[in-house]
Amino acid sequence: MARFSRGTHTLFIYTLLLTSVxxxxxxxxxxxxxHRLARLDASNKTTAHISQTTSAQGVSMKSSAATTVSIASSxxxxxxxxxxxxxxxxxxxxxxxxxxxxxxxxLQRRITNIIDTLSAQSAAASIPGWLSTLxxxxxxxxxxxxxxxxxxxxxxxxxxxxxxxxxxxxxxxWHGGLTNATSFVGSDALRSAISSAIGYxxxxxxxDAACLDSGxxxxxPCGTPGLWNTNWFSNIILIPEYVGQTCLMLNSTxxxxxxxxCNRMILRAYGTFDHYINGPGYLTGANTxxxxxxxxxxxxxxxxxxxxxxxxxxxxxxxxxQQAVTADGIRSDGSFGQHGGVLYNGxxxxxxxxxxxxxxxxxxxxxxxxxxxxxxxxATLLQGDLWMIYRNVITDVLHWDFxxxxxxxxxxxxxxxxxxxxNFNVSEVQQLADQWQSDVLLEVVDSLNAxxxxxxSGGLMGNRMFYANDYMVQxxxxxxxxxxxxxxxxxxxxxxxxxxxxxDISAAWDWNLIPGTTTDYSTTPLNCNNTGWKGVxxxxxxxxxxxxxxxxxxxxxxxxxxxxxxxxxxxxENDVQLVMIAGLQSATDAPVYxxxxxxxxxxxxxxxxxxxxxxxxxxxxxxxxxxxxxxxLHSSPLGTPGxxxxxxxxxxxxxxxxxxxxxxxxxxxxxxxxxxxxxxxxAYSVFxxxxxxxxxxxxxxxxxxxxxxxxxxxxxIMDDDHSNAMIVFWDALGGSVTIPGQSILDAPVTITADGNxxxxxxxxxxxxxxxxxxxxxxxxxxxxxxGLLGQxxxxxxxxxxxxxxxxxxxxxxxxxxxxxxxxxx
Numbered sequence: 001m002a003r004f005s006r007g008t009h010t011l012f013i014y015t016l017l018l019t020s021v022x023x024x025x026x027x028x029x030x031x032x033x034x035h036r037l038a039r040l041d042a043s044n045k046t047t048a049h050i051s052q053t054t055s056a057q058g059v060s061m062k063s064s065a066a067t068t069v070s071i072a073s074s075x076x077x078x079x080x081x082x083x084x085x086x087x088x089x090x091x092x093x094x095x096x097x098x099x100x101x102x103x104x105x106x107l108q109r110r111i112t113n114i115i116d117t118l119s120a121q122s123a124a125a126s127i128p129g130w131l132s133t134l135x136x137x138x139x140x141x142x143x144x145x146x147x148x149x150x151x152x153x154x155x156x157x158x159x160x161x162x163x164x165x166x167x168x169x170x171x172x173x174w175h176g177g178l179t180n181a182t183s184f185v186g187s188d189a190l191r192s193a194i195s196s197a198i199g200y201x202x203x204x205x206x207x208d209a210a211c212l213d214s215g216x217x218x219x220x221p222c223g224t225p226g227l228w229n230t231n232w233f234s235n236i237i238l239i240p241e242y243v244g245q246t247c248l249m250l251n252s253t254x255x256x257x258x259x260x261x262c263n264r265m266i267l268r269a270y271g272t273f274d275h276y277i278n279g280p281g282y283l284t285g286a287n288t289x290x291x292x293x294x295x296x297x298x299x300x301x302x303x304x305x306x307x308x309x310x311x312x313x314x315x316x317x318x319x320x321x322q323q324a325v326t327a328d329g330i331r332s333d334g335s336f337g338q339h340g341g342v343l344y345n346g347x348x349x350x351x352x353x354x355x356x357x358x359x360x361x362x363x364x365x366x367x368x369x370x371x372x373x374x375x376x377x378x379a380t381l382l383q384g385d386l387w388m389i390y391r392n393v394i395t396d397v398l399h400w401d402f403x404x405x406x407x408x409x410x411x412x413x414x415x416x417x418x419x420x421x422x423n424f425n426v427s428e429v430q431q432l433a434d435q436w437q438s439d440v441l442l443e444v445v446d447s448l449n450a451x452x453x454x455x456x457s458g459g460l461m462g463n464r465m466f467y468a469n470d471y472m473v474q475x476x477x478x479x480x481x482x483x484x485x486x487x488x489x490x491x492x493x494x495x496x497x498x499x500x501x502x503x504d505i506s507a508a509w510d511w512n513l514i515p516g517t518t519t520d521y522s523t524t525p526l527n528c529n530n531t532g533w534k535g536v537x538x539x540x541x542x543x544x545x546x547x548x549x550x551x552x553x554x555x556x557x558x559x560x561x562x563x564x565x566x567x568x569x570x571x572x573e574n575d576v577q578l579v580m581i582a583g584l585q586s587a588t589d590a591p592v593y594x595x596x597x598x599x600x601x602x603x604x605x606x607x608x609x610x611x612x613x614x615x616x617x618x619x620x621x622x623x624x625x626x627x628x629x630x631x632x633l634h635s636s637p638l639g640t641p642g643x644x645x646x647x648x649x650x651x652x653x654x655x656x657x658x659x660x661x662x663x664x665x666x667x668x669x670x671x672x673x674x675x676x677x678x679x680x681x682x683a684y685s686v687f688x689x690x691x692x693x694x695x696x697x698x699x700x701x702x703x704x705x706x707x708x709x710x711x712x713x714x715x716x717i718m719d720d721d722h723s724n725a726m727i728v729f730w731d732a733l734g735g736s737v738t739i740p741g742q743s744i745l746d747a748p749v750t751i752t753a754d755g756n757x758x759x760x761x762x763x764x765x766x767x768x769x770x771x772x773x774x775x776x777x778x779x780x781x782x783x784x785x786x787g788l789l790g791q792x793x794x795x796x797x798x799x800x801x802x803x804x805x806x807x808x809x810x811x812x813x814x815x816x817x818x819x820x821x822x823x824x825x
Contacts, residue, residue, distance in 0.1 A: 093305050102366035103308055107248070107300040109362040114168075114245050115177040123169040124181035127190075130166050134193055138200030140166070150215065151222035155231040156659055164242035167197050168249075175249045195255065198246070201227060202261030212236060212268065213278040232279040237290045240269035244297035251301055262298070270295035273314065285328035285338045286348040288318040289355035296359070312368040315359055319374040323812030325775075330377045331468035332812045334384015335404075343469040345381075345388050346400030347408050347418040353381060357428045364435045379440040382429065386447050387464045387473045389422055390480050391457040392499035398422045398448065398457055401482050402494055402502060403471060410658030412504045412665075419503075422448075454478040454689075455496035463549035463571050465542045467771070467815035472542050472551040476575040478689035479628075483516055483551050483569045489535075490517045491553050491567055493597075495688050497628045501599040507660075508652025508667050515597045518555075518581060518676075520563045520590040533558040539566075539730065541773025541815045543758035548572055550758045552715070552728045552773050554583075562587040566730055568715040573722045576703055577686040583712040583730070584679050592676040594641075596684075601647045601670040602627040606693040615646040623697065626670055630687040630696030633674070634707060641682050642675035681710040709737055718742075723763035723793070729753050732774075747790030754781040766795035766822035770806050775814035780806040784822070795822045 095103070133140055139147065145166075146159035153160065173181035174190045184190050206226025210219035213232035220228070228235055247254060247262035254262065269291060273283060283291055292314045299307030322329040326341030329352075336349030356378055363369050370378075388401045398421060402409050408418035426448045433441030447458030460475045474481045483493040493516025494502060502515075512522050536558045542551040549571045556564040564585045570578040586592050605612050605626040621643040624631040633640040650669045654660035674682060685705065690696035708716040708725075715728040716737045729735040734753040741748055753759060753770075755777045760769045761784070770780055782804045786792050796802075802822060809816045 095303065095305055098367070099305050100303070102368065103300060103303055103305065105366060106296075106308070106362045106368070109364075110297065110300055110358075111175070111249055112177070113358050113362065114249065115172045115175065118169050118172045119177075119179035122179070124173055124178050124184075126166075127170055127173055127181065127184060130170065131190070131193055134197065136196075138196040138198070139163070147227070149227045149229070150224065151230055153229050154659065155229065155234075158229045158231065158234040158238060160227065160229075161234070161238055161242070163197065163201060164239055164246070167194060168242050168246050170194050170197075171246045171249045191253065194246075194250070195258065198258055198261065202257065202265075205261065205265065206235075209268070212272070217278070232277055233287075236269045236272055236277065237287065237294070240265050240294050241290065244294045248297045248301045262301070266294055266298040270298065280339075285318070285336070286352040286355065287338075289315055289352055289359070292318075293355055293359060308368070312359070312363065315356070316370055316374045319356055319370065320377050321373075321380065321812065325812075325814070327812070330381045331466075332380070333466045333468045333816065334380050334382075334387070335466040335469045335471065336381060336384075337469065341469070342406060343404055343466075343471055344406050345385055346404040346422075347406060349381065349385070349404070350400070350418065350423055353378075353385070354424050357425065357432060361428055361431050361435065370436075375436055375438065379438060379444075382441065382444045384466065386444060386458055386460060387466075387475070388482075389448070389457050390455045390496045390499050391452055392503060393452070393454060394498060394500050399499065399503075401473075401480075401496075403482050403492060407658075409506050410654070411660050412507070412654060412662050414504075414662050415660050455499035456480050462547045463544045464546070465544035465549055465551070465771075465817065467541055467775075467817075468812065470540045470542070470551075470553075470773075470815070472544070472549055472569070472571070474549065474571040474577070476689060479575070481571070481577065481686075481688060490514070490519070490555060491569075492516045493569070495597065495629055495686075497689060498602075501602075501627070503600075504665065505600060505652075505667055505669060507654045507657055508650040508665055509598050509669060510650075510671065513593070513595045513598045513671050513673060515595055515599065518563075518565050518567065518584075518592065518594040520557075520586050520588055520592050523562055523588050523590045524557060524559055538774040538776060539756055541758070541771060541775065543760060543769055543771040543773075543817045545760060545762075545767065545769045545817065545819065548724065548726075548760065550726050550728060550760065552730075552758055554730065563592065566712070566715075568728045570717050570719075570726050572705065572719050572724070572726075574703070575687070575689055576699075576705065576719075577688070578683065578705060578707075578717055579686065580681065580683045580707070580710045580715045580717075581676075582681040582710050582715065584676055584681075586676075593644075593673040594676065594682060596624070596631055596672040596674065596686075597629065598669065598671040599627070601668040604693075605645060605647060605670065607643070607645065609693065609697060612645065613647075615648065616644075618643040618645075623700065624672060625690070625693040625696045626672070628689055628691065630690050630693070630700060631672070632685040632687070632700045634683040634685070636680050636682070638678065638680050642677065644671075644673050644675065646671040683707055683710055704742075706740075708739055725749065725751065725759075725761045725763070727751060727759045727761075729755070729757050729759070732756050741787075741790050745791055747787040747792050749787070749793065750785040752783040752785070757782075761822075763793040766793075767819055768804060768822060769817050769819040770808075771815060771817045772808050773815060777808050778810055780808055782806065 133144060145162045170190060171194055172178040173184035174187055176185040204227050206228040208220055208224055211224055211228040212235045214220045215228050215230035216222055243262060243265045276282060280287060292311045295307060296311040299311055318329060321332050328337050330336055335343055336345040338344040338348035360370050388404045389398050390401060391398055400418060400422060405418050411417035411419050413420050426445055429441055430445045433445060450458050452459055456475050456479060462475060464473050472483050478497060480496045481493060483491060492514050511526060512519060536556050537554040539554040542549055551569040554566040565581055566583040568580045581594055607618060607621050608623050619642055620640060622633050622640060624643060647670050649666050652665045654662050676682060687696050687699055690699060704720040706718045706720060708718055713731050713735050714737045718725050718739050720742045725739045727737055734755045736750060736752040738748050738750045751761060756774050757780055758771050758773055770782060784802045786796060786800050804820050806818050
C-alpha cells in the first residue's frame with residue numbers, strides 16, 4: 001500500500017443546502033442567451049445591413065486587399081483593491097485577405113447565432129410597447145425596469161440588466177433576422193430609440209474601476225456614482241455581454257460616443273484576464289469562455305486579428321481536461337466543476353457548453369478551429385452530460401439531474417433557469433459533429449434525440465462513477481438513480497421513473513428530509529451565514545465496472561460535528577440496490593433519520609402489502625412500496641428500524657429559498673424515512689421500476705442477495721443471483737472478509753486488502769475491480785484465498801490463494817476504477 005495526501009476533500013460536500021436559499025449572494029446563470037431552439041446556417045441566411053458591416057472605424061470588411069485596422073485602446077488607471085485589470089491595447093494591424101475572410105465569416109455566423117437566440121425567446125412582440133414607454137432620457141419607467149444600483153441592488157440576476165436585454169432585442173430587430181420583426185428592419189425610429197437607451201447607460205457608467213469587483217468595499221464604497229453591482233459577475237460578464245452583442249450588430253452605424261462606450265465597457269471586462277478578481281479569483285471554467293466571447297465580439301467588430309486570436313487562444317487553453325483536484329472546468333470523467341470544483345454540469349457546465357458550441361461552430365473552416373485536445377475535452381463533457389440528463393415523460397422535456405444543478409434547485413421550471421430544461425441546442429451539437437466529423441458527438445445527438453417512454457433518456461444502461469466529484473449514476477430499464485449528491489451533498493439519492501418526481505417541490509419539501517440522506521433532524525442551522533462547508537472525511541467515492549457499482553461515504557457533519565456515519569450503496573444487476581449504514585454516532589438527543597425518499601405523492605402507498613392512507617409510524621414494518629419503487633427493510637438482532645410515512649399537501653413559498661417571483665405552491669408530497677433507535681447497523685434494499693406492489697413483493701422474494709458484513713470496518717454483500725461479491729473496506733489499513741459459499745458445496749472465499757478500498761469480484765468472469773474512494777493510495781494489494789473444502793469459483797485452477805497488485809490512478813484520475821482478471825494457470 002502506497003499513500004499520498006489528497007488535500008482538502010470537497011467531493012460529496014460540493015454544494016450545501018442553504019446555497020439554494022441564499023441566492024442573493026451569488027451569481028445566477030440561467031436561460032439567458034444560451035437557449036436557442038434552432039440554428040440557421042449563416043451561409044443560408046442573409047441578414048439586413050450585412051453589407052454595411054464594418055469596423056468601428058468604418059473600414060469595410062469586404063476589401064480584398066490588405067487592410068490596416070486600429071482600435072482605440074482603453075487603459076484602466078487602476079482597479080479594485082484586489083484587481084489590477086489593465087484593458088489590453090490592440091493597435092495597427094495588417095490583415096491579409098485570408099485573415100479578413102476568416103474574421104468576416106465568423107462575424108456573420110456570430111450575428112446569426114445572437115439573433116437566433118433572441119428569436120427563440122419570442123421577444124419581438126414586446127418591442128412596440130417598449131418604444132412607447134421609453135423616456136426622453138433613455139430609460140424605461142421604474143415599473144418596468146428596476147435601475148437600483150450599488151450596494152442596495154439585488155446581487156443575483158441584477159434587475160437592471162433588463163435595460164440592456166431590451167436594447168439587444170431591439171437592435172436585432174433593427175438589424176434584421178429577428179423572427180416576427182421585419183417591420184423594424186432599418187427603422188430610423190427604432191435606431192434612435194436604441195441610441196437613446198445606449199446613451200443613458202454609457203453616460204451613467206461607473207468610472208471607478210474598483211467597482212468592477214469591489215463594490216461596497218472601501219475602494220468602491222456604497223454611494224459611488226454610476227451603474228454598478230456589488231456582484232462582480234454583473235460588471236464583468238452580464239452587462240458587457242449584452243453590450244458586446246449590441247455593438248457588434250450596430251457596428252458601422254455606431255456614433256463616436258457609442259464606439260467609445262463599447263470599447264470602454266468591453267475592454268474593461270476583457271482586461272480582467274490574468275488578474276485576480278475579488279470573488280472568483282482568476283477567471284476559470286465557464287467564466288473564461290464568457291469573457292473570451294465578449295472579447296471576441298469586440299475583435300470582430302473592430303476587425304482586430306490579434307484580439308480575435310487572443311480570444312480563441314484563451315478558449316482553447318480552457319477547453320481541455322483539467323487534472324488538478326477541485327479544478328474548475330472539464331474533468332477526465334466528464335463532470336464539470338465551478339467555484340472550486342463544485343459539480344455543476346447542469347448550469348455552469350451548460351453555459352460553458354453553449355459558449356463553446358457557438359465559438360467552435362462559428363470558427364468552422366477558419367484558422368481559429370479547435371485542436372485535438374479541445375475537441376476531445378468537449379466530447380468528454382458531452383458524454384458525461386448524457387448520464388446526468390433525464391426525461392420528464394409528462395412534459396416530454398429533458399432536464400438535468402438536481403445533483404448537478406447546485407443552488408439552482410431553488411428555481412421552479414417556469415423561471416426558465418437551469419431547472420427548466422437542459423437549455424442547450426442539440427442541433428448545434430449535430431452541426432459541430434458534422435464539422436468535426438466526430439462519431440462521438442453524433443452518438444450524443446442520437447441519444448438526446450431518442451424517444452423514451454420513461455425517465456431514462458437515451459436508454460443508457462449500467463453504472464457510471466464520476467470519481468472527480470464523487471457522483472454515481474445507475475440507469476436501468478425504466479429508471480435512473482443518482483446517489484451522492486448543507487444536506488444536498490450528504491449522500492442525496494434521486495430516483496427518476498416518470499421524470500416529474502422532484503419537479504417544482506423544493507419550495508415545499510422538508511429541507512431536513514433530503515432523499516437518501518441520514519441526518520440528526522433539525523440540529524444543523526440552515527441559514528445564509530453558513531453555506532461554504534467542505535467535507536471533513538476523505539473516504540468518499542465509489543467503484544464501477546460500467547454495469548454495477550458501489551458508492552461509499554464516511555460522513556461527519558462539518559458544521560456541528562455532532563453526527564457521523566458511514567454508508568454504502570450497492571447497485572446490482574436486475575435493477576436491485578442495497579444500502580448499508582453503520583458506524584452511527586450522534587452527540588445530540590435529536591432523532592436520527594435515514595430518508596428513503598421525499599417526492600411528489602403519486603398513487604397508493606403499501607406497507608407490508610396493505611394500502612395505507614395519510615401519515616403513519618410503524619415499529620416493525622418490513623416492506624414499503626410507492627410510485628414504482630419498493631423498499632425491503634433488513635432485520636437485525638433488534639428487529640427492523642422504525643418506518644415513518646408521510647403524505648399530504650405541503651405549502652411552499654419560492655421567495656423563502658431564493659429570488660424566484662413565481663406564486664406560492666401547495667403540493668401533495670410523499671416522504672418515508674427510517675428512525676435509528678441505536679447505533680445498530682441498518683440495511684435496506686431498493687427495487688426501482690416495479691410496476692405494482694405485487695410485482696415488488698414477488699421480485700423481493702426471488703432476489704438472492706446476502707448481507708455478509710455491515711459494521712464499522714467492512715460493508716460486504718454477495719449477489720448470489722449474479723455471483724458478484726461487493727465489499728467496502730473502511731479502515732485505512734484495509735481488512736479482510738470471508739464470503740461464505742452459496743451452498744455447503746461451495747468453498748468460501750476470503751478477500752483481503754491492505755488499504756481502504758471498494759472492491760468487486762465477479763466469480764463468473766474472474767474480473768476484480770477496485771478503487772480507492774479516499775484518493776490517497778497509489779497502490780493496493782488484494783489477496784484472495786479459497787477454502788480447502790468445497791467447489792472453487794471459476795478460473796481458479798489448482799491454486800488456493802491469489803494475490804494482485806493494483807497501481808491506482810493519480811492526479812485527475814484519482815478515485816477511478818481499475819480491473820484485473822483472475823487467471824487460471
